[in-house]
Amino acid sequence: MMDGSRGKGRELDRTRAELAQALERAEAQARRVRELEEQIAQAAARSAPEPMDSVLDRRAFDEAFRVEQSRAKRDRAALSLVLLQIDEIEAITDLMGHGAGEAANSHLAVTLRTKVRPTDVVARLEGVEFGLLLTATALEQALAATARLQGEFTALPLELSGRSCGLTFSAGVVQWREEETLGDLLSRASRALNQARRGGISKVVVA
Secondary structure (H helix, E strand, O other): OHHHHHHHHHHHHHHHHHHHHHHHHHHHHHHHHHHHHHHHHHHHHHHOOOHHHHOEOHHHHHHHHHHHHHHHHHHOOOEEEEEEEEOOHHHHHHHHOHHHHHHHHHHHHHHHHHHOOOOOEEEEOOOOOEEEEEEOOOHHHHHHHHHHHHHHHHOOOEEEOOEEEOOOEEEEEEEOOOOOOHHHHHHHHHHHHHHHHHOOOOOEEEO
16 A cells, blocks of 8 residues: 555656646747747838828929829819918927937828828928828818818827927918919918918918
């Protein structure tokens, strides 16, 4: 009987040892999984595109305009441009620094790119000015789209220097006239934007 008890005891000890080893291996595998997940998250963060990568630069915008201009002529379709700028962006930069100003502009870029149609063109043109080329869109429709974007942008506050800031933008809206160059179109839009900015915040002027 004693030998039988000892045999069962040794078998129980072996079972316990095997269980401990299995638990140790499982814990090691779980740690490895967590390490891999962390490495994947870090790699994704490093490879994530910057907000400004989602919008065109001036050269790409010029090319996009030529394409859409040709399409508008061919299809006899309307084509509108919205030139816009965050209200008081200079004050934000002066008071909170260049980083805060760029954060605000990046926030606008993301809002525009995610809230417009895939066929519309979003670009950062000169400094703090953004251009929105609305395809197959007449002036009245462009005004409605601009008002909608203003509301959506203001409803998405941005954390700046530890404070939640509700930003606004003003805009100049123009419809392309047949045979009008991009330079002429931008000049009209720029005049409208300057007038809107002189009128206060969240203003829209048509030219």
